[in-house]
Amino acid sequence: MSFLSSMNISASAMTAQRLRLDIASQNIANIDTTRTATGGPYRRRMVVLEAQAESNFRKTLMNAAGKSRQQSSGGVKVSQVVEDTSPLKSVYDPEHPDADENGYVQMPNVDLIKETVDSMSATRSYEANITAFNAIKMMASKALEIGK
Template sequence: MTAQRLRLDIASENIANIETTRTEDGTPYRRKMVVLESRKENFRSVLGRAMSGQNSANRGGVAAAAIIDDDTELKAVLDPEHPDADENGYVRMPNVDMIKETTDAMAATRSYEANITAFNAVKLMAQKAMEIGK
C-alpha cells in the first residue's frame, strides 16, 4: 500500500510541475517515475513466523526501490516571449504527459483499493475463525 501511495504522490508531483520550465538547478522539470521491486517470500517462511509470533510487517509484496528521472526528450515549444526561451525562441518544456500521469494515478489508486479489499477479507476471515471457537 505504501508503494502505491508513493506512485500516486509522484504522479501528483509530475502533474503539478507540467509547466515548470526552470527548477532549482535551472533546467526544466523532468518527469519522475517510481521503480518497484518484488519482495518475494515463500508461504512456509511466512507461516513459520506467524506461528512463532514474530512480526511479519514489511515482508513480501512490493516495495519502492527508487525514484528516477525520466530521461526522454524534453518538449520544445515555440514561445519567443517566454523568459526561458533560447536564441531561436524555443522553450524546453517538461516531459510530463497528462494522459500517462492520469493513467498511472488511476492504476495506483486501483492497486491501493485492491490491497484494502484484501486486508478487509483477511480481517473478516479471522473474525469468522474466532467465532468458530465459541
C-alpha cells in the first residue's frame, strides 16, 4: 500500500463523515417541520456507509484469474441516504394548521439526542482521519529527508 492510497482512504472517510454530519444537521434543522414538498411531516434521514474496494486493475485481473484472493480495503463510500421508517410523533396541538380533526399533529421522528450523538460521532471520526492523514504526510516527509 502506497502513501497516496493511504491518503485516499483517509480522504474517503473524511468525505463520508462530512456527509453524515450534514445529514444530522439537516435532521436537526427540520425537527419541527410538519409539511414537506412530498406531503406530510419530515422524516429522519440516515447515511448508509459501505467499504469501497480499491480500484486497481492488476488486483482485479488477478482476482478474476483466480491467482489472488486478497481483497484490500480502499476506504469507505456512502452507498445511500435512507429515510427512517420509525413511527412519527403525535402531539396534541389543536391550534396548529396541520392538526387533524382530533387536534393531533404528526411531528417528525427526529430525536435531538440521537442527532447530537451522531454529530459527535461523525466529528470524532473526521478528526481521527485527519490525524491519520497528517501522520501519513509526516512519514512521507521523513522518507524524503532520508534521501538528503
